[in-house]
Amino acid sequence: MPNKITIWKLRNNNPLRKSYINNNIKPKEFDALIKITVEMSKYLYPYIREILKSKEDIEENSVIWNDFNKRFIELIKERFNIDSMRVKKLLNQAENDEIIIKSLLILSFCISNQGYQKLKNFLFDY
Amino acid sequence: MQNKLSFHQSSVSLEIIGLPDYSNNENKDQISIISQWKLTIVDKPLIEGKIEHLRPIMNAFYIYSNLLIKNKIPIYESKLIDIKADNLHIHNIVLKSSKPNVNPLNIKIGNSLLSDTINCFDQLNESTKVRIKTDAINNISKNLRFGLNNKVKLMNFILPPFIAIFSLILCSSTFIYFYNTVEDKEKNELINPE
Numbered sequence: 534m535p536n537k538i539t540i541w542k543l544r545n546n547n548p549l550r551k552s553y554i555n556n557n558i559k560p561k562e563f564d565a566l567i568k569i570t571v572e573m574s575k576y577l578y579p580y581i582r583e584i585l586k587s588k589e590d591i592e593e594n595s596v597i598w599n600d601f602n603k604r605f606i607e608l609i610k611e612r613f614n615i616d617s618m619r620v621k622k623l624l625n626q627a628e629n630d631e632i633i634i635k636s637l638l639i640l641s642f643c644i645s646n647q648g649y650q651k652l653k654n655f656l657f658d659y
Numbered sequence: 660m661q662n663k664l665s666f667h668q669s670s671v672s673l674e675i676i677g678l679p680d681y682s683n684n685e686n687k688d689q690i691s692i693i694s695q696w697k698l699t700i701v702d703k704p705l706i707e708g709k710i711e712h713l714r715p716i717m718n719a720f721y722i723y724s725n726l727l728i729k730n731k732i733p734i735y736e737s738k739l740i741d742i743k744a745d746n747l748h749i750h751n752i753v754l755k756s757s758k759p760n761v762n763p764l765n766i767k768i769g770n771s772l773l774s775d776t777i778n779c780f781d782q783l784n785e786s787t788k789v790r791i792k793t794d795a796i797n798n799i800s801k802n803l804r805f806g807l808n809n810k811v812k813l814m815n816f817i818l819p820p821f822i823a824i825f826s827l828i829l830c831s832s833t834f835i836y837f838y839n840t841v842e843d844k845e846k847n848e849l850i851n852p853e
Contacts, residue, residue, distance in 0.1 A: 544826070547819035558819070566822050573829045580832040582669060582771045589748045589769035604831040612827075619820070634747055634770065636828055639728050641774035645781035655728065656818055 534565045549613050549620050564649075567656070571648040574640040581641050588634065602626075605633065662690050664789055666782040670701035671775035673782075675789055677710075691790040700776065703766050706754060714791070715739050716754075717780045723750070724777055 534540055543562060545554045558566075574581065587597035606624060613620045623629050643652040666673045673696065680691035696713050698706040708716070715737060723735040723742040733744040741753040750773055754764040768776070783789060 544819075544823065547823040549820050549823060563818055566818070570822060570825050570829070574825075577829055577832045579669075581828075582774065584832065585748075585774065586769065586771040589771065601831050605827055608827045608830060613823075623824070631747060632824070633828065635728055635730075636824055638724075638770055638774060640825060640828065641770075642724055642728070642777050644778060646785050647781065656821060658729065 534562075534569070540566075540569070549617055551612060551614050553614070564653075567652050568649050570640070571643050571652055574648065575644045578641060578644050581637050585634070585637055585641065588630075602629075602633070661694060662688060664690055664786065666779045666786070668775040668778040668782070670772060671779050672699045673697070673779040674699070675783065677789075680790075689788055689790070693789070693791065698776070698779070700766070700768065700772055703768065703772075704764060706764075706766075712739060712757075717783075720773075720776055720780060724773065 539562075542556070543558060543566060544550065545552050546556055546558055547553060548555075583597050584601045587594050587601075591598060606629075609615075609620060609623055613623070615621065615624065623632065639652070639655060643649075643655075645651070661676050661678055664675045666675075675690055675693055676695040676697075677690040677693040679685040679687060679689040683691070685691060693710040693713065696708060696710070698716075700706070706716075716739065719735050719737060719740045719742055723733060726735070727733040727744065733742075733750075735742045739755055739757075741751075741755075743751050743753075745751050745767065748769055750768050750770075752766045752768065754766070756763070783791065
């Protein structure tokens with residue numbers, strides 16, 4: 534990734550985004566995106582862990598989960614095409630809990646030095 | 660004198676006790692002959708055993724976590740350990756003793772402790788000071804490696820939404836504001852003295 538603009542452009546390859554443009558992502562760019570995701574997960578692991586913990590005992594400690602969920606939905610509404618069925622599923626509170634928890638778990642399992650390989654394996658297996 | 664090595668991740672720690680294999684001219688601080696290991700999870704009973712128990716337990720956790728994230732039924736059963744999901748957040752672990760007349764040990768852990776445990780095992784796998792044979796759990800299978808080139812075009816379509824969801828989750832995590840409700844109330848009282 535030569536600069537932040539390249540990352541910004543790559544984000545637009547996501548068909549769920551409002552600003553979707555279909556460019557072909559090169560394998561090296563996929564690898565770079567996965568590496569960035571893993572490095573961010575390592576850095577944010579304490580927060581990811583707290584969010585998961587908050588959801589475990591939601592009756593006693595719902596603040597962190599609610600804040601996170603609120604921000605997640607805000608970002609989706611702001612940046613994603615909300616007419617898409619897949620985005621609607623992400624916004625549906627009854628369905629999105631499982632998607633969010635599984636995504637957080639995947640991130641939290643990939644913080645080791647081999648995290649890049651683990652995340653890549655998961656994505657290719659999916 | 661035995662060597663001890665510890666791996667920590669938040670509320671979980673894994674201790675490995677053993678000796679170097681001097682016949683292979685290993686360093687003094689190396690552990691190749693594991694005599695004992697202890698897995699400590701905060702507020703849960705201590706899990707310990709011998710080398711023959713360590714790998715099956717590690718494999719059980721890895722296989723279970725893979726089932727969990729791949730939308731498959733998250734159940735792992737073996738002679739030594741069972742792991743089942745009570746719900747989306749709680750995982751029920753049953754450890755069966757190899758000794759007769761010993762009741763199985765039941766432990767319930769949440770997602771946070773599950774990820775801590777997996778990360779402790781990852782640290783052990785990656786440690787250069789402990790030699791433990793790792794099965795190819797984390798490696799791409801030969802078939803998959805063979806098919807990688809064919810899947811690149813498909814990945815152009817599938818990967819970006821995943822990366823986007825992960826990015827949004829990471830962004831949301833950075834913006835999260837951990838506050839104490841008591842302090843918050845006090846602040847509100849100061850702002851609105853009435």
